[in-house]
Amino acid sequence: MRRREFLTISAGAIGATTLLILARESGALERQGDDVVVPLRFLTAKEARVVSAACERIFPRDASGPGATDAGVIIYIDRQLAGPYGRDKYRYTKPPFVTSVPEHGYQAKENPRQMYRAGIRDLGNFDELAVDEQIRKLKEIETSSFFQLLRRHTIEGMFCDPMHGGNADLVGWALIGYPGPQWSYRDDIDRHFGQAWRPKATTVEQLMGHVPPLMEDESE
Amino acid sequence: MATPLKPVDIVIVGGGFTGLTMAKELCTRTNLSVLVLERGRLRTAMEYASSMDHIDYSARFRMMQNIADETIAHRHAMRDRSVPVRQYGSFLPGTGVGGAGEHWAGHAYRFTPEFFRLRSHLGERFGAARLPAGLAVQDWGVTYDELESHYWRAEQTLGVGGKAGNLRGQIVDGGDPFEGPRQQEYPLPPCKSSYFSSLFADATRQLGFHPSVTPSALLSEAYTNPDGIVRPACLYCGYCSGFGCMVGAKAQPSNTILPVLQDRPGFELRTMSWVRRVLHKSGRVTGVHYSDEEGNDFFQPSAIVVLASWTLNNVRLLLLSKIGTPYDAASGKGTLGSNLTHQVQSGTRVFFDKPLNAFMGGGAVGTRISDFDGDRSLTGDEGVLRLGSIHAASQGDRPIDTFGIVPSGTVSANWGSEWKAAAVDWYDRTAVISFIGEHLAWLQNFMDLDPTYTDKVGDPLLRFTLDWTEHEHRQREIGDERARMIARAMGAVPDDTRPSRGRYDVSRYQTTHIQGGAIMADSPDNGVVNRYLQHWDVPDLWVLGASAFPQNPSHNPTLTALALTTWAADALIERYLKSPGRSVA
Numbered sequence: 001m002r003r004r005e006f007l008t009i010s011a012g013a014i015g016a017t018t019l020l021i022l023a024r025e026s027g028a029l030e031r032q033g034d035d036v037v038v039p040l041r042f043l044t045a046k047e048a049r050v051v052s053a054a055c056e057r058i059f060p061r062d063a064s065g066p067g068a069t070d071a072g073v074i075i076y077i078d079r080q081l082a083g084p085y086g087r088d089k090y091r092y093t094k095p096p097f098v099t100s101v102p103e104h105g106y107q108a109k110e111n112p113r114q115m116y117r118a119g120i121r122d123l124g125n126f127d128e129l130a131v132d133e134q135i136r137k138l139k140e141i142e143t144s145s146f147f148q149l150l151r152r153h154t155i156e157g158m159f160c161d162p163m164h165g166g167n168a169d170l171v172g173w174a175l176i177g178y179p180g181p182q183w184s185y186r187d188d189i190d191r192h193f194g195q196a197w198r199p200k201a202t203t204v205e206q207l208m209g210h211v212p213p214l215m216e217d218e219s220e
Numbered sequence: 221m222a223t224p225l226k227p228v229d230i231v232i233v234g235g236g237f238t239g240l241t242m243a244k245e246l247c248t249r250t251n252l253s254v255l256v257l258e259r260g261r262l263r264t265a266m267e268y269a270s271s272m273d274h275i276d277y278s279a280r281f282r283m284m285q286n287i288a289d290e291t292i293a294h295r296h297a298m299r300d301r302s303v304p305v306r307q308y309g310s311f312l313p314g315t316g317v318g319g320a321g322e323h324w325a326g327h328a329y330r331f332t333p334e335f336f337r338l339r340s341h342l343g344e345r346f347g348a349a350r351l352p353a354g355l356a357v358q359d360w361g362v363t364y365d366e367l368e369s370h371y372w373r374a375e376q377t378l379g380v381g382g383k384a385g386n387l388r389g390q391i392v393d394g395g396d397p398f399e400g401p402r403q404q405e406y407p408l409p410p411c412k413s414s415y416f417s418s419l420f421a422d423a424t425r426q427l428g429f430h431p432s433v434t435p436s437a438l439l440s441e442a443y444t445n446p447d448g449i450v451r452p453a454c455l456y457c458g459y460c461s462g463f464g465c466m467v468g469a470k471a472q473p474s475n476t477i478l479p480v481l482q483d484r485p486g487f488e489l490r491t492m493s494w495v496r497r498v499l500h501k502s503g504r505v506t507g508v509h510y511s512d513e514e515g516n517d518f519f520q521p522s523a524i525v526v527l528a529s530w531t532l533n534n535v536r537l538l539l540l541s542k543i544g545t546p547y548d549a550a551s552g553k554g555t556l557g558s559n560l561t562h563q564v565q566s567g568t569r570v571f572f573d574k575p576l577n578a579f580m581g582g583g584a585v586g587t588r589i590s591d592f593d594g595d596r597s598l599t600g601d602e603g604v605l606r607l608g609s610i611h612a613a614s615q616g617d618r619p620i621d622t623f624g625i626v627p628s629g630t631v632s633a634n635w636g637s638e639w640k641a642a643a644v645d646w647y648d649r650t651a652v653i654s655f656i657g658e659h660l661a662w663l664q665n666f667m668d669l670d671p672t673y674t675d676k677v678g679d680p681l682l683r684f685t686l687d688w689t690e691h692e693h694r695q696r697e698i699g700d701e702r703a704r705m706i707a708r709a710m711g712a713v714p715d716d717t718r719p720s721r722g723r724y725d726v727s728r729y730q731t732t733h734i735q736g737g738a739i740m741a742d743s744p745d746n747g748v749v750n751r752y753l754q755h756w757d758v759p760d761l762w763v764l765g766a767s768a769f770p771q772n773p774s775h776n777p778t779l780t781a782l783a784l785t786t787w788a789a790d791a792l793i794e795r796y797l798k799s800p801g802r803s804v805a
Contacts, residue, residue: 057636064641085280092291092306094673100303104294105727107303135636142633151635159619160275176647178579178619181272184455185580186412189614193415196575196648204273212270215280 005040007048007074038075041082042113046127047120048074053127055154057134066171073157076166077116080153083216086113106145119146161204163211173201181207222509227521228253228488231508232528233495233537235260236319237778238764238785239528240477241377245789247484250797254486255520257493257510259529260285260316263474268464274620278462281308283323285315292532293670294726296687298549304673304681309727311562311734312462313530317491318473320530320732321778325461325583325615326437326470328380329775330371330783333364333400334594338771346600352691356559356661358770361742361751362787364400370783372404378471379443379451380779381408382435396432398590411440411454416576416651417587420612423709429591434611436584437471437778447480454582458616461583470583493518496679498525498541498761504801505760511677523800524792527738527763528785532667534767535737536682539669543758544738544748547666549685555748557667559736560686561772562724564608564657566696568703569715571627575648581616588612592702593774594658603694608657608774610703617648625650628716653707655699656731659772662689667737687724733777735769742805750805752791753784759796759803762788 040048052074061067068074080086088111097109110118122141126134141147157166159173161180167173173180177198188197205211230246232239235258246254276282287308295302314320334341337359342351374380384402385395410433413421421431438454445451454469468475481487497509499519507521527534538544538556547558588611591597595606624634626642633639670683696719707714741747744756753768755761764785766777773780795804 059635059640060637062637062640064637064644067640088288090280090286090288092287092304094304096672098301098303100301101296101723103296103723103725103727104303105305105307105309107306138635139633142635154635155623156275156279156620159623161273163273164275172619176619176623176644181459182457185457186453186455188577189414189456189580189585190412190418192577193418194574197577204270207272208270212267212273215276215282 005044005048007038007040007045007052008035009038009069040078042086043078043081043116047116048078049127050120050123051077051116051150053134054123054138054150055157057131057138058151058154059158065175068154068158070168071158071166071172072168073154073166076157076160076164077153079165079216081113081116084218085215087111108145112149115146115149119144119150122146163203163205163214164216170201170203183207222517222519224519224521227507227523228255229522230254230524230526231520231522232256232526233498233508234258234319234527234529234533235317235473235489235491236314236528236530237321237473237477238781239526240318240473240481241782241785242526242528242764242789243487244477244480245786245793247481247487249793250486252486254488255522256487256489257495257508257520258317258489258491259494261491262317262489263322263464265468269466271463272457272459272466274618277459278618279620281312283314283316283462283464284308285313288676290675291681293673293681293683294724295683295685296723297664298685302670302672302683305726310725310730311732312729313532313732317478317489318464321473322464323462324732324778325776327584327776328375328378328382328435328437328779330400331364331773331775331780332398332594335773336360336363336367342595342605345595346605350600351605354663356663356771358559358661358739358741358746360770361740361747362784367780367783367787368400368403370786371779373786374779374782376407376446377782378437378476378779379408379439379445380406380435380437381410381440382406383410383432385430385432394432396590397430398593398596406435408440408443411436411438411582411585412456413587414576414578414581414585414614416578416614417585417612419710419712420653420706421587423706424589427706427709429589431587431589434584434586434588434613436582438465438582438584439469439471445476449476449479451475456580456582456585456616458579458581458618460581461615494677495529495537496540496677498527498537498543500541500543500758500761503758505758515677524760524762527761528765531734531737531765531767532682534763534765535667536669538738538748538763539682540679543755543761546668549664549666552663555739555741555744555746557737559661559739559770560665560667560684561659561661561735561769562686563731563733563772564659564692564695565730566655566700566719567652568655568700568707569625569717570651570653570707570710570712571646571715572649572651572712576651578614578617578622578648578651581614583615585615586611586613592699602698604691604698606658606660607695608655608699610699610706611654611656612651613654619647622650623647627713651712653703655696655703656774657692657695657699658774660691661736661771693719693721731776733766733772735766735772735777738763738767739770740768741770750803752804753788754791754796754804756803759801762792764788
């Protein structure tokens, strides 16, 4: 059993929904002054700070709205890596592994956990760099498999249902007016033509009254 | 050592649309014992209600076969080394009771009459001498007129909504005038139209084309089918293709076929049963060999075996069981594995100055034109024999898929502040006009067993040898040009990117329409099964589904797979059972 790692987040950056999500974690949620201490499932605290900083450069909080830190993208990524996806339970992983043409997709042996560990190692003290240095660093690796994965996961963490740990307080959905899952658009699909129609967002938990079993919570 | 089990009359391998439809015909019309072996599990309606979740269902493929257990290998040409498809991409095989029929989009097209006699048709149209060498296109051996009543049965069972364009030979306004003659109007009116598909309909009509609402198995109204199954109308929630329907408005085997079967005395559904071989002796089946979840092996004796396990597994089981003659592309001899086709598809990205509210929709919600389908718009000088139809689909956009799409060349990177601002600005103002083209069969595209890679139990994977030819590249380019013209008429700006001329790409989704490998034909020299889907060499073996299609017609395959299933069931029940062991052809 690995030592339990925690990530400290400024409470100003996350809202009430996030606190609720985190409260479901095994391992107590701690509030230390203005900070919230988040128990991590896979990443170490240092790794989480590096990944979180990189996600914030991919999807920054800026004039156009909130970013990856506000949405808790790092919590989403940590849970995905800890679950069956992170260890490639649902990928064909029989050898031999061979290098092939790009049309055959990702063919390497490394699973997402291993890709993150290697990618984080290459980013070094990324979380301590100035913003323009961070941007320069990411530009150097933007064609790599790791960066493509990180970018995809950042978007997933911004716009997922909050039960997965990201999109805290529905900040991602609010940014673009996405209403999340809704029971019915039967009376609306053939109306509102040419006008933005933005119903109040709901989540799976609100619709169902509970959080259904999630893939990232499957045991080994 | 396989444990022998109590014999049954008929084993059906696969509990999806075709397998359960065959079971329904057998169990409602005979007293035979029918056992369906399904490798996945039975899902509950409650699971579907809580499945409106992009991460687990769309990003992590919760409805699909576990690719870690079994995948396919692919190579572009015989000289290449094959590699396994390690994560899902170009198509999505379903699993569990209902199969891919649980997560399908619900497009419920008929094929047009000429599709069924394409080789003859192309000869008449362009001259047999002008057809390219290497073209493996064939006539099916069954005609549209023979299948018309079976299409009607399937449409009633599913509750298809649409508008007839050709009613008993009369062209009707508002429908697709290029469809084959229908004897009946659709069971239900068309689904509602979204803003995007309405813009497409208006523009194509002004251009002189013939838009019609896509025929859909998402109920446009509450409906009771001839079996007494009651289902509610579609709610256009947008969690449809890739998901099970939370209310049962989308026709799925689990909500439309299985309820009729469940209480029948002769029927048994055995889940988590992984069939590995069809066993046979002296040209007759003896049963099947399967494994359960714990890896225990069983011998299930049976007088008749029906393969209904989707194109890939039907072909793989025949190859593994050594039934039939594998196709040899070098000599052109053999039939098993030949005529592998997928789909020729391209999407033209278009941008609007108004929001589309594109989060609303459903799998088969949309509008299409058939004006460029088949060869009706061709002169013979375009370098192609067949084109396809053009669609404006409103499946229900979700931001994990669509956030970040901006006009090409307008941002310097696909991350960071500049990109994010542009992505927020363009969000919900972009859509795709799709070209869905026929994929003609070519001699060099086929399936066999892979020499290197194996599944979870150690059996060889199925191997695709498949690549695009110049014909498919030209189809896409012409389809894209037509889509651009329509986009401009819609007041939209088509993006600068053009269809790729790249090789077949297993990592990018096309459609889940894989056809061929065990094709139907009027002679054992040209196909694996006869026109009733009965195996030419083993008369008590029947092979259902799109593995029988000699080539890919542009339209979605499910309704035809169902029509062929009841066509085969009629032959099996009314003729084969009266003199078993004989060919009904």
